[in-house]
Amino acid sequence: MWDDGRLFHGGDYNPEQWPAATWREDVALMRRARVNLVTVGVFAWSRLEPAPGRYDFGWLDEVLDLLHDGGIRVALATPTASPPPWFSLAHPDALPVTADGVRLHHGSRDTYCAAAPSYRAAARGIAATLAARYAHHPALAMWHVHNEYGTTCHCPHTEAAFRHWLIDRHGDLDTLNAAWATSFWSQHYTDWAYVSTPRATQYLGNPGHLLDFRRFWSDTLLAAYVEQRDLLKAANPALPVTTNYVLGDWVPVDHARWAREVDLVAIDHYPSVVDGGAEEQTALAADLARGWARHGRTRAGTPRGPAGPTRADPPATWLLMESAASQIHTTGRAHTKEPGRMARHSLSHVARGSRGAMFFQWRAPAGGAERFHSALVPHTGADSRVFRESVRLGETLDRLAEITDGETTASVALAWDAASGWALRQPGMPSALLDGHAELAAAHRALWRAGYGCDVVVPGDPLDRYRLLVLPALYLADDATAGWVHDHVEAGGHLLVSYLSGVADQHARVHLGGYPGAYRDLLGLRVEEFHPLAADEQVLLSGGGTGRIWSETVHLRGAEPVGTYVGGVLDGRPAVTRHRVGTGTTWYLSTRPDDGTYRRLVTEAARTAGADPVCPAAPPGVEAVRRAAPGTSWLFLLNHTDRPQRVPADGLDLLTGVPADREVTLPAGGAAVLREHPR
Amino acid sequence: MWDDGRLFHGGDYNPEQWPAATWREDVALMRRARVNLVTVGVFAWSRLEPAPGRYDFGWLDEVLDLLHDGGIRVALATPTASPPPWFSLAHPDALPVTADGVRLHHGSRDTYCAAAPSYRAAARGIAATLAARYAHHPALAMWHVHNEYGTTCHCPHTEAAFRHWLIDRHGDLDTLNAAWATSFWSQHYTDWAYVSTPRATQYLGNPGHLLDFRRFWSDTLLAAYVEQRDLLKAANPALPVTTNYVLGDWVPVDHARWAREVDLVAIDHYPSVVDGGAEEQTALAADLARGWARHGRTRAGTPRGPAGPTRADPPATWLLMESAASQIHTTGRAHTKEPGRMARHSLSHVARGSRGAMFFQWRAPAGGAERFHSALVPHTGADSRVFRESVRLGETLDRLAEITDGETTASVALAWDAASGWALRQPGMPSALLDGHAELAAAHRALWRAGYGCDVVVPGDPLDRYRLLVLPALYLADDATAGWVHDHVEAGGHLLVSYLSGVADQHARVHLGGYPGAYRDLLGLRVEEFHPLAADEQVLLSGGGTGRIWSETVHLRGAEPVGTYVGGVLDGRPAVTRHRVGTGTTWYLSTRPDDGTYRRLVTEAARTAGADPVCPAAPPGVEAVRRAAPGTSWLFLLNHTDRPQRVPADGLDLLTGVPADREVTLPAGGAAVLREHPR
């Protein structure tokens, strides 16, 4: 049973990069940092199977035993994200091909096509071999399949698989032709053999084609995962199986759908910005992960694995599988996390449901492509700020074991689906600035800054616990999604919708008759014309705010204006509207408001809906998250400012053991976790 | 007979994108908007011939009959710009290949190589089949071949065709070697088999090679057009045939040369900028089209088709085949035309010779790559500003039928040839900012703002009616072009030449001995050294103006300085010069002046030449164009400002039916068309 009740601390451990002498030092240092879980073997295929069918497990046996002796549990990885050189040479047809027809070569990682039969067979082979050898090794806490599924391909194997997938999805060509609107530009298909992957072409591609290609890859990569999972489960049904999600709108993976197939949602998270943004990104990533975990539980039927819920409504659990101990490579350079920031990021994840805080990687290597990736033990060695902070983080996490009983609280639901993000990025959209993830992030950031707890939900998820539902440029809406939103409002729920939500159906075909086709009645308006803005342009809004990215001509059909455009072609026209529907209110944002305006709007919408912030008295820059269980709750307070902050609060600070008496003082860059009621 | 005397209103109609029920609504709406011409079938190949040799004409029969019953004429298109998927699969050798060797795939449009025999045969096949079935259908007003010819290829078919073309052009290898200056970098050819298309290579390509490749494509695409035209003519010699030109310096088409082969010059025009530029671009596009139409008539020998001239010197007629009813996609986003702007753009074209105003497309589709392209019936439907403006435009056009008797007047000739534009864009030029179309546009804009009517001419065209000839960076000058310019000046004509004109010969070889080799004697100067400017750099000119892009060391050899450089390495040296030759004056601009300076310079040159503006009293922002016929004339006044404007003028306003008495008041954004003398 992998769950010893403690939060996890650790990361990717790659002993194959080091001599055996270092392994012993590693275990000693891990114990010093209270590491209790490490991921082993992620990129070790070429060391485990140096030649086809020739295996070398001796080193791994020794490492697992050493770890086990040290009390450190292992997430044992299947190494299929990086086939060895011999595989690429033996199976050149399994190397990936770009849309331009360029066959990529080994020399990096992920140089395979996941639709190639030879790759899939080899991946099953090494997974089965590992399962046979280690499924009952006492060090094992779980299986970790592959790494960051996310690559695509355009090879002949892919083309054949894509056609089969399309036949499954559409059934017949008439359906596909209608879904893809192939009457445009003479793309009507009369034989499945004519359908290929969306390779490099002369001009704009077909939106339905491009969207289905992403869905196909999500399903194909999932099938590759499921094959391995089933082999691992067959060897030991008691061991949980997971894979680590990589985030980003380039990733052709529908993570919510995948959540039904993993025993534990696991994500890797590296902020893509640093100043004024990493904290918000961290919170969003964690809320996304918890949303996927909830969705997986809701939709998967029987929860999988031994960690399944034992109460009626157990907390949604997931795991931060990778993060950066210090340096993050983004915008062309490495950024060093300031002292304390690693711990705050870790606590932000834990507060939102992560079973711990894991890192890539344990020890920084001298060579290899990621020689400058940060690590718990950096190039400098254990005599370093980073390692010392790792040790402190281990202590911190040890003190927080009890919080896993609590569910992160939220009164607002933020809806998101992967396909909307993909569709907004397609060619031929009214603006090249459209970015669904950015729109999701803007809405989430507004809620975060306003202090509201927020669950990210997938269309179809239960909404009964939320007062307010937010749709941030949720572009696609089929009948089911539209019905789900209508049902929420009809049941008295409140709704906040931002531009371009519900404009198109599941095949990215525009709903005709006035935008947004799926929601115009619910919002009491009709949008007639779009006025996208230039990258450096903003529109003024009444009340002093500004809008970016987008604006549009809104005709009221029952809604009332809350804010109007000031100046320009839309001068005096509605920019933000409100509409009373039954006992609820629906809001519409026809532009992307600046952060301050957005925060005020969500605050107003939430207040109208009767939703409360987590900790109304928390000063700016102090993040508050609550986990609640029957009879008690835990309040996480993270001070992201460089000054001490005082927060009115009661409870026992688990980090210091000191009770707060009406107020807790957070050190600059520090944190507190208050048990708000005795247990 | 396609010409019913009315101006055309309509656009691309794609019934194959809609159910039959919509067709009837379409015809009703078309009648409401007084649509009298629609282009049908442009991208319908896969619906007309869903499998090789299997045809489905039922829907088209029905649509043509419906339109005919509704009194709407049809420009029936051959659908060869987008072969069906089955064609691409059956003839992979006909898919286009980039310079890098990437074979492009179907999935968009234009995925064929126009030099591939199988493509050409299939294109002839569908054209002949359409001709056989519809050449005498009463709805047909004309044939519309293909769509926006402009693609290139580097496949083996292309290479073979290129070699044949080169043999035709150069005759022997010595001539080719001399033309291409192959002694540079060891490129001397001793066998035709060694000559290939200019594929991706290690470093800079050969200028002569690159230029001939563009000329080859112009001729090859023209041959593809002519093949279809001849088949269509054979079926019904009375029906005119055209194809719609796409503009832009990436297009490897010499539109003037093509004009000799079409019965009606037709252009598509979408401005590439919006604010402060769309009107000027519109005027230039229309003047280019009229110039091509004139050139075609001058050079083609017998005018083609039933619409041929019935008088000694009939007006040059052409057609705006595509434009945007509202949203234009440019600079990464869609821009919505403000109310009234569609009508003003349409009138600008009509004033300059267009037989009407046509749009892409009639009804906005829900899907397909161009789902957000604007349409006369937008996504919102007929209850929309755009459709209401379309209806009003239909009424306006109906009132203007008589103006087709008039020829657009011009006292200035602006010379342009496609090859100069191609050559200025070549690698290895002294500046990467050189842009022949921008230089043409700058000269045209100066004339437009100064209020002069302007004909765009091709070297060799008759110049007897013009007082002033302008050469805007007309880089290439063979002996014939140089002689044509000299003859103009010797006949007493005036000349304005901007930098880099006449620097190279027809093979882009520099004329030696001092720039600009072809014109230095005529201009009375010698340019010794170039000083190209940085993108964000400008030079000061005496008199207060500035120059951009370019500057150079000018030595006077008879000319006098009109303006000098101020500051910098050229301080005090001539920037603008004037030279007296016989009874004429030649002017030289050694930099690109700012718009105000350029306007003042062309005004001075025009005044010196004795040329008059169209409407000297028109206030700034009011565009004036005159069409004249024996005994009368029509003055178009377009108010591009957002305030009413008063213009001293006399005549009957055809738009309102109200006579002007010494003055007409144009509404903000409005227009008037005055018949200046009774008929």
Next chain:
Amino acid sequence: MWDDGRLFHGGDYNPEQWPAATWREDVALMRRARVNLVTVGVFAWSRLEPAPGRYDFGWLDEVLDLLHDGGIRVALATPTASPPPWFSLAHPDALPVTADGVRLHHGSRDTYCAAAPSYRAAARGIAATLAARYAHHPALAMWHVHNEYGTTCHCPHTEAAFRHWLIDRHGDLDTLNAAWATSFWSQHYTDWAYVSTPRATQYLGNPGHLLDFRRFWSDTLLAAYVEQRDLLKAANPALPVTTNYVLGDWVPVDHARWAREVDLVAIDHYPSVVDGGAEEQTALAADLARGWARHGRTRAGTPRGPAGPTRADPPATWLLMESAASQIHTTGRAHTKEPGRMARHSLSHVARGSRGAMFFQWRAPAGGAERFHSALVPHTGADSRVFRESVRLGETLDRLAEITDGETTASVALAWDAASGWALRQPGMPSALLDGHAELAAAHRALWRAGYGCDVVVPGDPLDRYRLLVLPALYLADDATAGWVHDHVEAGGHLLVSYLSGVADQHARVHLGGYPGAYRDLLGLRVEEFHPLAADEQVLLSGGGTGRIWSETVHLRGAEPVGTYVGGVLDGRPAVTRHRVGTGTTWYLSTRPDDGTYRRLVTEAARTAGADPVCPAAPPGVEAVRRAAPGTSWLFLLNHTDRPQRVPADGLDLLTGVPADREVTLPAGGAAVLREHPR
């Protein structure tokens, strides 16, 4: 014997681009400009061998005779940098292939793979044929092999050759696996057949792999050169052989290593910037060339050729083989050198050891890819400023013959090796702004502005004559390099080290335990964390300067801070340090200081080391370089300002023949060369 005691003046002469009549005019003009050396035949292969095995030497015979009759010597080139079209068609396998697998085509120059056996055979063939015919032609001064070696390839021939090279270098796969750290990302090789060139791959490549690929190309191109050299030498051992180096960090050539194989180091130099930078770049290029020449002599054992040293320590001699007479193409446009600048650049090279000043090319062609490259005889012809300046330069050079007896003086050594530059540019580094050449240039510029003479040395070169050694981001340090630096300091030398020096070993593997692993003891510090800066970011330094590109956390271990960071995360921490080691001092710069700060720091370090500037009294903008011989010396003074400058100095000005009496006045943009003591 090629050395007639005069400095060389001339350039690339391409008679094949002109009719025979021009040749006679060329010789007359050359004589007017006192040209005494021209490079002939560089790109003439297709004219010398128009078809395989068919030769046409008549024109070359005639040209060589004409030149000889005119007293002009010839550097006869092998034309192998541009095989004729027939070669490419006959040997498509010898066309180069990009990392993406794109096979490049002929149509430019350098379209061959230097690892292809058929290319190598053809190159040897034409070289041997030329050698047989011309090795004893009296016009020949030297052989000029090829042109600007620098291209790479990924074809199968390359892959095979790369494998052989790796076997030679690493011996066995265990060594290679360790060097490349292949345990990262499962790249462990178990068969040489699995190793390929670093082709396009999914994500980051392997640093060791990428670095060895560059080293392989340096060696492979060198082998191609050596083959030709040996053939030429066999025909006439008395004729020197060289090849012209092209500079730039994209060039996969270790020029220092190559210097051992040429009789005369020759470089082409075109500044990549113009304003405020071309002079510094010129000085650096010349110092690099002299460094290579010294290294070649030091390392090559017996000096080659008849120009070998005749004294114990003869001056290091090299040749500026190509430069621009006027226009330089850079940053997207051509920049014209102001009057006098060509001469100052030429004198800067000559002052630093060049045997003269040569140009590409003699006469500007009408056509070809480089039709706008500058030339001694420009498009305008001989009646031009540029040609007149060429004539004056010829006179100037004639007056300076005696200075070749002097060695350029230097008291500071600046260390550089090509591989460090390559490694800093690799993917996965902490900053994409890292640029070893820029760091080298910054250090050199600081010394240049401070007025210190500087030798560029290669690790391992003798350092006994230098008081101060500077390592500018010299990233790689194997044991030998580290020992060389330690020995210098232990012998009492002073040391200035900038950030990232000595961080990695020869395989780009990071030295663990604290940066910079190779030098932390010597510097008395340990760097723990990197803080790379954004492109537009700077950090403040105590004392008022600023830093760019980089900053880091420096822990002192004996060193003292000279400057600290002000503000930001490093506020108050050491930025610049100084450490006393024995009798010397070591300095460390943890950021890139602004130019003024850098100049002050090197001045302080040099003063501490007891090094003197060349001409302490030279005003700003006047460059001073001294060449010294036993008993006398020559002081070059170049006035780069636009005003006359007075410099306290004594001696005879060779340019004017006028003796300076305590002071010499330099005209604006002018120069003086003072013989400081009678001979």
